[in-house]
Amino acid sequence: MLQDHAKLLTLIRQAGEVVGRKKLQKLVYIAKKMNLPIYERYQFHIYGPYSEELTLRIEEMCNLGFLHEQQEAKSNYIQYRYSLSEEGDKFLSMAPYERPKHQELIETLNEQSAKFLELVSTVLYFEELSKAEVKEKVFTLKRKQNYTDEDVERAYDFIEEIRTGNKGA
Amino acid sequence: MVGCYGKLPEEKVFKDPVHRYIHVRDELIWALVGTREFQRLRRIRQLGTTYLTFHGAEHTRFNHSLGVYEIMRRMLDNFEESDTWDARERLICLASALLHDVGHGPFSHSFEKVFHMDHEAWTRQIILGDTEIHRVLAGVDDQFAQDVADVIDKTYPNKLVVSLISSQIDADRMDYLQRDAFYTGVSYGHFDMERILRVMRPTEDQAVIKLSGMHAVEDYIMSRYQMYWQVYFHPVTRSAEVILSRILHRAKKLYHDGYQFQDEPKHFYSLFHGSMTLSDYLKLDESVIMFYFQIWQEETDPILSDLCQRFLDRRLFKYVECDPSTQMNHWLELRDLFVQAEIDPEYYFIIDSSSDLPYDFYRPGEEEERLPIHLLMPGGEFRELSRESDVVEAISGKKRTDHKLYFPLDLLEDDRTHADTKKKILTLLMSQEG
Numbered sequence: 001m002l003q004d005h006a007k008l009l010t011l012i013r014q015a016g017e018v019v020g021r022k023k024l025q026k027l028v029y030i031a032k033k034m035n036l037p038i039y040e041r042y043q044f045h046i047y048g049p050y051s052e053e054l055t056l057r058i059e060e061m062c063n064l065g066f067l068h069e070q071q072e073a074k075s076n077y078i079q080y081r082y083s084l085s086e087e088g089d090k091f092l093s094m095a096p097y098e099r100p101k102h103q104e105l106i107e108t109l110n111e112q113s114a115k116f117l118e119l120v121s122t123v124l125y126f127e128e129l130s131k132a133e134v135k136e137k138v139f140t141l142k143r144k145q146n147y148t149d150e151d152v153e154r155a156y157d158f159i160e161e162i163r164t165g166n167k168g169a
Numbered sequence: 170m171v172g173c174y175g176k177l178p179e180e181k182v183f184k185d186p187v188h189r190y191i192h193v194r195d196e197l198i199w200a201l202v203g204t205r206e207f208q209r210l211r212r213i214r215q216l217g218t219t220y221l222t223f224h225g226a227e228h229t230r231f232n233h234s235l236g237v238y239e240i241m242r243r244m245l246d247n248f249e250e251s252d253t254w255d256a257r258e259r260l261i262c263l264a265s266a267l268l269h270d271v272g273h274g275p276f277s278h279s280f281e282k283v284f285h286m287d288h289e290a291w292t293r294q295i296i297l298g299d300t301e302i303h304r305v306l307a308g309v310d311d312q313f314a315q316d317v318a319d320v321i322d323k324t325y326p327n328k329l330v331v332s333l334i335s336s337q338i339d340a341d342r343m344d345y346l347q348r349d350a351f352y353t354g355v356s357y358g359h360f361d362m363e364r365i366l367r368v369m370r371p372t373e374d375q376a377v378i379k380l381s382g383m384h385a386v387e388d389y390i391m392s393r394y395q396m397y398w399q400v401y402f403h404p405v406t407r408s409a410e411v412i413l414s415r416i417l418h419r420a421k422k423l424y425h426d427g428y429q430f431q432d433e434p435k436h437f438y439s440l441f442h443g444s445m446t447l448s449d450y451l452k453l454d455e456s457v458i459m460f461y462f463q464i465w466q467e468e469t470d471p472i473l474s475d476l477c478q479r480f481l482d483r484r485l486f487k488y489v490e491c492d493p494s495t496q497m498n499h500w501l502e503l504r505d506l507f508v509q510a511e512i513d514p515e516y517y518f519i520i521d522s523s524s525d526l527p528y529d530f531y532r533p534g535e536e537e538e539r540l541p542i543h544l545l546m547p548g549g550e551f552r553e554l555s556r557e558s559d560v561v562e563a564i565s566g567k568k569r570t571d572h573k574l575y576f577p578l579d580l581l582e583d584d585r586t587h588a589d590t591k592k593k594i595l596t597l598l599m600s601q602e603g
Binding site for chain 2: 002005039041043044045046050052053056057059060063064065066087090091094095126137140141
């Protein structure tokens with residue numbers, strides 16, 4: 001019963017609070033690529049992998065009162081903050097499903113900036129390509145983000161770290 | 170000539186009920202339409218189980234793909250009046266429009282959910298793998314197939330080209346809205362596409378709409394909104410989807426439990442194992458799936474047999490609206506009662522969320538995850554559509570989610586066994602809608 005909802009709620013509970021829709025999108029994508037049982041479908045969009053299914057699921061959980069969605073007006077856009085509500089907590093305590101244990105991974109991801117997670121998720125999206133090809137993709141498709149060679153190397157190191165840390169989780 | 174392809178000696182046309190005629194002038198497009206992988210789309214319905222609700226909805230991915238191609242062709246013709254398009258880039262646009270759905274399988278939505286597949290990954294494999302389509306594309310040049318795959322994957326460097334096929338106002342949506350409206354017979358879904366195409370202007374990242382065309386775009390957004398609720402979210406179609414996905418789950422479970430099927434479901438083996446090859450995938454179409462549903466009606470497993478009969482005879486599940494935030498307690502109780510009544514809740518007590526459905530709403534800029542529709546103002550600046558249009562702003566903020574609880578009313582009304590438990594279940598179910 002609503003297992004996909006329960007999985008996402010668990011993930012947000014593990015993160016505590018997620019600031020920004022872009023960050024939430026990338027965090028869930030990276031968690032999925034680290035083999036968490038998440039089945040929302042992703043496609044490549046302007047800011048990297050993006051899931052319309054996830055957007056709709058989050059909207060649904062806000063409508064149900066399972067998630068708090070706070071809006072903050074920034075200079076030229078609105079920033080959204082997500083956290084679990086009491087109702088969400090109550091729902092989770094009753095939902096019959098196996099809870100994934102990835103607290104450390106989710107916390108590590110949530111500590112990163114949205115821009116860095118955007119880069120990491122883009123590298124993961126193209127991971128079947130060679131490093132040189134991935135760099136070319138990043139520098140072409142993400143021209144406006146001005147990522148450097150060092151940024152991409154750091155993204156590769158980060159992926160290696162979370163993969164190692166995630167082993168056997 | 171681009172590669173080994175030029176213009177056809179004579180224009181070919183397909184008669185089409187939505188666009189009247191689909192015009193083909195390029196040898197490349199004609200060759201792609203003739204490939205076996207593209208012809209396979211004739212055997213895959215565009216709207217999956219919707220034909221069980223709207224009997225006219227028998228149109229296929231083949232019709233739709235040709236329609237998207239035709240809209241792209243008209244867009245490019247319009248752009249060429251003000252802009253010069255490189256001949257190779259033009260062919261990339263046309264081929265991508267034609268092939269954007271070539272990886273869809275039978276009842277894609279349910280199959281993707283149950284077997285965790287992605288039709289876009291199959292599209293990529295069909296374009297880049299050992300296929301007739303790949304050989305046709307490779308006739309242009311070595312890079313051409315990769316470029317077409319990248320456009321469909323939205324990773325092609327020219328964002329304008331990507332946006333013509335995949336954005337909030339693109340050739341894909343403009344075709345399926347009109348086509349689905351035509352074949353379902355509903356009176357929503359109509360808008361003035363000719364007007365939209367006339368006021369579209371290419372920019373670096375996307376096509377924008379001249380302010381004077383705003384009302385035509387409002388109509389397009391409204392038809393998208395209405396089609397969503399009236400056709401794509403139809404509760405009866407959702408009931409059929411629920412049964413379809415339960416059949417697939419049941420067959421998969423039986424196979425893994427070592428159940429002996431009366432006829433071996435060979436076409437499903439690699440799906441059940443998660444080892445499907447491109448060649449296996451291309452053999453799957455709706456006629457194959459319906460064949461198995463036919464023979465599974467005779468299986469000794471009562472659940473598989475019952476679900477297949479329900480699907481084929483359209484004895485669908487009934488539903489009540491429900492609210493997970495207040496009714497979770499009841500659901501746990503209901504599940505227990507279903508078990509007591511010997512009706513397996515895994516297959517006969519299903520909560521379906523609108524977020525399980527694949528269609529999307531218009532979203533204004535939200536941290537720019539998806540490009541919104543931009544209007545081109547008289548001074549040359551861009552404005553997001555909902556900031557100018559009260560109509561679009563009004564429907565952008567509406568609640569767009571719901572939940573339904575599906576169950577087999579006929580089994581619950583059969584009081585020959587567990588009469589008291591079933592009565593209790595029915596009372597609880599009817600109280601859900603409150």
